[in-house]
Amino acid sequence: MNAMQAFVEAVKQRSLGGAAQHLGISRTLVSRHIQALEDELGVRLMNRTTRSLSLTEAGQSYYHFCDDILTRVEEMDRQISSEAAEARGEISVLAPKWLQAPITHLLTAFAKRHTEIRPRLVLGGVAQTAYGFLEQGCDIALHTRPIPDSRIIARRIADIPYCLCGSADYLATAAPLTHPTDLAKHAALVHFAYHTWQFEQGGREERFQPTPAFSTNTFSALRDAAVDSLGLSLLPVPLVRDDLAQGRLRAVLPEWTPFGQTLYVAIAPGSGVPAKVTLLMNFVVEWFGKHPL
Structure with a gap:
């Protein structure tokens, strides 16, 4: 993607230096990116001199292809970022089967408060591995055992008698x-x-x-x-x-x-946690504070 971006910007700016300035990288790195594309494709994409750039026939076709791909990626990035920031869409929750009644009441209350978010509850099959709930396609999980991986974001929410x-x-x-x-x-x-x-x-x-x-x-x-x-x-x-x-x-x-045991709520590690996940995690902590097990 970086190489495609360097190539597209070189065409738009009509120079390697202009592309470098626009992308905030060196002219040499722009040249290397374009050379890497040409080596991989096995064709010359542009004729380069110290004063000008001109696209080959293959370069013309590839430029339009790359420009379209990069535009779609940018649009999808904006869409995903918007959804994450606006707290809407589906959110998947994994919980033990025996928690069916309290977690159903919790998610019902959450859905009423946040009408743009659609909870999806998966009961049972809670893996003991740190990333088990992520492998099952869930955004958030309720665990009854400490999670051994410090990279997972987990909060203690209730004692289970x-x-x-x-x-x-x-x-x-x-x-x-x-x-x-x-x-x-x-x-x-x-x-x-x-x-x-x-x-x-x-x-x-x-x-x-x-x-x-x-x-x-x-x-x-x-x-x-x-x-x-x-x-x-x-x-x-x-x-x-x-x-x-x-x-x-x-x-x-x-x-x-x-x-007894302790109940934990866990979400994926890393930055950029979607707003809907943060909202639900905080709601879970709030809920169990008012509704002890």
Whole structure:
């Protein structure tokens, strides 16, 4: 593109020096750019003397082609810059499935406030790699684990409480539970990514690594299995709050507090973050400040 630009400006300015001055580079570099084009194409594009420039037949055709390409690039640059600055268009958000209810409410409120922005929500498949959400074509992601790449722009937005729970039918016939070590006598419903359960009581910590009676990659499936009386599961409180309130699930070992997680919002690294992405990131932080999980 730089070589094409040097060639087009040399034609428009009718001299290498004029092109150099217009582009803010040296005359020698303009000459090298044009020579590189000619070497790549295998044809002479212009006849150059110390006093004048004249296009060859091939140069005439190539000049019109390059000028058209550069004009289209400039138009697209202006369009993209305008869209980024004006905060409009589609924005894609990646979030865990169990966050469906709160993130849907959040995006609904955001869309009502910013009517020119169209949210697109992708649930599940949140990669643990730093750039996973970008590879999936998303502008912003909600993560439940720290992102190990400092180049990713991430903000901590909420603490996620967890609850160890099971159904009344399961607990009615299961072994008594007074300590985390008693979990070895129970059927454990385990998330692939969270295979160690940790608890705290008065500064004391206990770790338990269950042998899964059932395992899956989604908390929603674990919740369903727990409601169906298959066993005990360590689940995010926002996912099972209604189940606990309505008696479908019961909290166990209430005197032992499970280790929770932290929710992060992440966007791509670099400068020139689109206005719509900045708006949504700030809105997410604001939302969770008013609506704790």
